[in-house]
Amino acid sequence: MSESEAEPSIRECADCVAPAEAFSIVANETRLSILEALWRAEERPVRFSRLREMVGMRDSARFNYHLGKLTDQFVLRTDDGYDLRHAGTKVVQAVLAGSFNEHPHVEPFPVEGSCLWCDGTLEARYDDEMLAIVCADCERRHGRYSFPPGGLNDRTTEEIARAFDQRVRHLHCLAADGVCPECSGRMRTVLVSEGDCCLGDGLRADHVCEQCNHRLCSAVGLRLLDQSDVVAFHRDHGIDLGLTPYWTLDWCVSDEAVTVLDTDSWRVEVAITLDGETLRVTMDEDLVVREVRHEAVG
Numbered sequence: 285m286s287e288s289e290a291e292p293s294i295r296e297c298a299d300c301v302a303p304a305e306a307f308s309i310v311a312n313e314t315r316l317s318i319l320e321a322l323w324r325a326e327e328r329p330v331r332f333s334r335l336r337e338m339v340g341m342r343d344s345a346r347f348n349y350h351l352g353k354l355t356d357q358f359v360l361r362t363d364d365g366y367d368l369r370h371a372g373t374k375v376v377q378a379v380l381a382g383s384f385n386e387h388p389h390v391e392p393f394p395v396e397g398s399c400l401w402c403d404g405t406l407e408a409r410y411d412d413e414m415l416a417i418v419c420a421d422c423e424r425r426h427g428r429y430s431f432p433p434g435g436l437n438d439r440t441t442e443e444i445a446r447a448f449d450q451r452v453r454h455l456h457c458l459a460a461d462g463v464c465p466e467c468s469g470r471m472r473t474v475l476v477s478e479g480d481c482c483l484g485d486g487l488r489a490d491h492v493c494e495q496c497n498h499r500l501c502s503a504v505g506l507r508l509l510d511q512s513d514v515v516a517f518h519r520d521h522g523i524d525l526g527l528t529p530y531w532t533l534d535w536c537v538s539d540e541a542v543t544v545l546d547t548d549s550w551r552v553e554v555a556i557t558l559d560g561e562t563l564r565v566t567m568d569e570d571l572v573v574r575e576v577r578h579e580a581v582g
Contacts, residue, residue, distance in 0.1 A: 309357060310375050314341065314350045319358060322368045323376040329365030380434055388433050392420075393441040397532035399424060406531065408445055410436070415448050417531045426531040429455060429500070449529045453509055459491035459500045460507045460571050469495025473570055475504065475550050487539040487552070489571060504542055505535035505554045507571040514556065514565065517578075521558040557581060 310316060321338040322330060330338070332351075341347040355361050358372035368376075390410035395417060397406050404421025416428035429452050436444060458465045460473060474490045489507065491500040508514045509525060518525045535541040535554055545551040550569035555562055566575040 309353055312350065312353075314339070314347075315354055316375070316379065318351055318354060319368065319372050319376050320379070322359065322366060323373065329360075329362050329367045331365040335366055388436055390436060392418075393444075395441075395445045395531070396529050400426070400534050400538055408441070408448070415444075426537045427452065427502070445529065449531075452506075452530060455500060456491070456502050456506050457510060460489070464493035464496060464498050465500075466498040467493065467496040469493045475552070475569055476501075477544070477547075487542055487544065503535065503537050503539060504552055504567065504571060505533075505556075506530060506537075507567070508554060508556075508565060508573075509536065511565070511573060513573075513576045514563065517556065517561075517563045518558070521561075523558070 310319070317339045318335065321335060322328065325335075325338070332348075335351070336344065336347045339347065351359065351366070354372070355366075358369055358375065360367045360369050388410075392407045392409045395406050395408050398404060399406060399419035399422060401424050402419060402422040404419045406417055406426065407420050409416050409418055410431070413430055413432055414428055415431040417426040418424070419426070429448075431448055431451060435447055435451070439447065455465045459471045462471050462473075463469075464471045471491050471493050474492070475487065476490050477487045487504065488501050489504050491502075493499070509530060515525050518528075530536040535556055541555050543553045543555065545553055545566065551574070552567055554565045554567070556565070557563075560581045562579050562581055564575075564577045564579065565573055567573055
């Protein structure tokens with residue numbers, strides 16, 4: 285296919301609204317109220333009069349002006365009334381998540397498990413929308429990942445830790461599958477054996493979005509948290525991986541259980557040992573499982 289025949293990228297879209305213009309459209313309290321009212325509506329589409337009543341604006345002409353600014357880009361107008369477009373939903377969700385206007389302070393709090401390096405006490409530390417699991421004794425980090433302020437609302441510290449664990453799992457599952465959790469662009473995975481990230485030095489997987497440059501790093505074993513053979517292996521030993529915080533599993537935060545088999549085409553093996561039995565999982569450079577073997581220890 286020649287360059288002239290290639291499909292236009294979204295950045296070349298003639299009908300797209302410029303980012304600055306899109307942000308200026310929603311930078312208004314009344315328009316944000318309209319979007320939130322539509323989002324909270326039990327049934328959609330919503331009639332004009334009902335929507336104006338929900339927003340609480342008496343001036344029909346003024347309300348129509350603001351609604352008109354939102355229509356097409358953030359709001360869909362139909363014969364039955366008004367509905368949210370996906371872009372409108374994302375705006376409301378971002379506001380509710382607190383990413384734009386909340387900067388909460390959270391005191392460090394203890395979490396389940398102990399440090400995999402010194403057996404010290406683990407605690408969660410929150411700063412700038414990032415939550416980190418850190419050893420209070422040796423300061424070794426067991427991962428640091430994004431956690432929007434809205435995730436702190438109406439949750440105990442135990443519930444925050446649980447929500448963070450689930451979020452990390454889903455973020456890395458998407459990333460390893462090639463989908464950016466931020467913009468849904470193409471995510472590229474690269475195995476790196478030097479430098480450091482939120483887990484310190486050692487072999488790790490770097491996930492980088494080719495579209496928005498969003499980055500995630502992890503121990504290569506984190507990819508295996510929902511792998512069927514690994515889940516079944518733990519279940520056979522009385523462990524529910526879905527209820528086990530990732531930071532309590534050495535193969536999810538360290539490369540100690542990882543053996544590099546080949547650096548040319550990148551083959552790595554993760555060894556998980558439980559009760560005298562070892563599960564060896566071989567993955568390629570894209571973290572795709574290529575082989576699974578069981579063996580007795582000793």
